[in-house]
Amino acid sequence: MKPILLALVLVLLTLPLSTAQDVGFAPEEMFSFSVQVPYGAKEGGLAVQGSNLSAYLFVESFQHGDMDVRVHLDLPDEFEVKDETVQMFRLHTEYDDWYRFIDFHVPPDVPCGIYTINTTAYIDFGDQHEIIERKTTLRVASKNEISDMISIVSVVIPSDEDGVGDPSRPENSIILQEASPFINKIKKIAGMGDSNEDVRVSYVGVEIENNGDEAVPLIVSYEILDIKTMQEIGEFKPTLMGMSSKTFSYSNIILPARSSKVVGLPIYTTDSVMGGEYLLRARVTVTGSNWDAATSDNKITAISRNWTSVVVSLVAFFLSITTIGIFVSRSNEIMNSFKTRHLVMISLFGTASFAAVNIPMTFLWEISHAVFGPFSFLFTGIFYEVILYMLIVAAVVLIPKPGVVFLLLMVRYLLNGIVLGHFNPVFLLSYSVNAIILEIMLYAAGTTRGNMDKLKTGLACGVADAISQYVSFSLWMVLYRLFYSDWYLKANILIDGFIYTFIGAWLGIKLGSKLKKVVE
């Protein structure tokens, strides 16, 4: 028994000692300590001569209780340190952490090569004192070396969010949003509009390759330039949520050694961006440097579509087709409602309008353009609006019936086609829409029902022609791909479309009244 008892006593005596030894922890179990030089490089980093970098220090406690830490970053003497390299702090609880960015500059004249950076952490936790060292390397390379190492393999426009090309979308093109305030208003009313006026339209995918043996921290970005002046187009970098979209349209990556990666970057735009040809310059810079390690220039096309004009043209097309269809299918009924004398009179008025408006304007239109430039509508409007509406309204005064305007304009269109070869779809649609709207407005004003009120007739004709002018411009823009400035359209619609037409209609009633005496 004695030996057993003796052993038991020995065990009991040694137990507190072994327990006391278990209270101490291995350093790696006490806390986490990591260093990244530059920030993001988990293994050996790379820097270009003349760059500004940050070393990243991180400490996290795994213990309850106060832990005093002192970290010392030992950068090579050749580097210019901008912050304190010795940092002291206290961690209080489990998972409490601390991090710092220590900025430093790699001067341009620093010799290329691999530099070792030692970082030491001195930890006091209770009675325990630990020292941990981390050793990282930073390779300083020249611009030529980096240029040989980093390259842009491809640039894909448009792409998806991950930068992967989409064959269902036209190559090297971006579709711009609708630029029409009208459609934007409708979208907002319908709740479909983006609350932010600036809209992301597409993505660009940039594939970058690293042929070197070190991971490289890179910034991938792009800029869209005027293809001639090479100036950056600001409209492609709008303000979003109070910040410049430059903040959103770059990507910070660490490209591992001997690898490639595709990065997707969003392309933003504003309503004021014009369609046309641009140059998209993809840029790759090594983190901390403004110098482009690789660039790639790509010609892109911004496709702008004025959907308001397209919709207006489609409506005009269907309206014209429907009206012409109804007219052809019920032509006997419609034509029989007119006396032969009326038909002859309408055709002669059609001839007169053609002789007084179309023939002189075939020549004068372009000549006035040359003389008066964009303000030629002030002159041409006298023929196209004042004289034409004098004739139209005079015909309605003589034959106050619905359908007179339609027939008169049809005769004018066919004459224009047969004599001047203007069998043009734009003319057909313009004349049709003009006839339809004018018939509706004159009927509403009572003119084609026999109530000859100068003011009402003038207003009816003015409004009808203003609408017709807008439709006509839309047709030219869509079908013949012509451009017109907003101010030009507004001035034409207001002055030619409304004011001149109003005057023409007013005078037309006067002229019609005179001609009525001839008839009587």
Next chain:
Amino acid sequence: MIRARSISEPTIKDTIIHRMDPRAKIIMLVAVSFIVVALDNPETMLILFLTVLGGFIPAKMPLIKLKTLGFLLLLLIWGTMYSQALFYSQLPRTVIFTIISPDLPFLGWFTHGGLFIYKEGIHYGAVQALRSATVLSLGLLMGWTTDPRDMLNGLVRLKIPYSVAFMVVTAVRFLPIVIAEVATVVAVQRLKGFKPTKFGYGMIKTALGILTPTLANCVRRAGVLAVSIESRAFRANPTRTYLKELRCSNFDIAIITITVSLAIAIISVKILFNLYTSEVYYSTYLREIYAFARWYL
């Protein structure tokens, strides 16, 4: 000096173009009008325009007509180039001349930042003018090689109501008379001291002075003409016969088939291509068609 008659009256000859059925001419004109609207490729548009111009060679048009055509084309192309040089709104664009400076009081503000002539707009205008020029040239070729009565006969056979055709015949017939009357009245007005070209209210006053007697004659003539044609049983029967029956030759049928098929094919391809470029519809099976539309149409 180009006179109105040189534009309005056809030159009747016996050429392959003149012998074409008016229906074939009208259908071809409509088909080509749709084709020019669909096309975007400058080279293809130029080829189409030159092809149409080539039609004037077998038509053996007199010099005055060719001069008229040249003059009208020149005005048309110049006008489009000029307007597009002003309003061109694509990038890149290079200002070569300032018409209205942005700093100019009122006009600078009115024109939303000035008015400039853009170099790229001139080129763009020239290309886009090819559409109008093609339709104008073909229209004049058709108009100058077809008797208006045949043209209207063709329209009637294409289901244009007879009464409408009659109205257009009347209009065509009386066009030279109305033009002559307008010229006479203008001469009289000038003798009385009016200045027809004086800008502003003077022009309107002159127009009123010209239109009143011209239209009064039209009104009088309408009464006489109505009695005259009614006495010849106008609209007495629902159907009517024609002195000249139209017959389509094999050449006409070939022209109609080719132009209509071409128009349908081009428009269909362009619609598919536009749906693709608008990101509305895409099919991998149509990739060859997209490529064709992009490069040739």
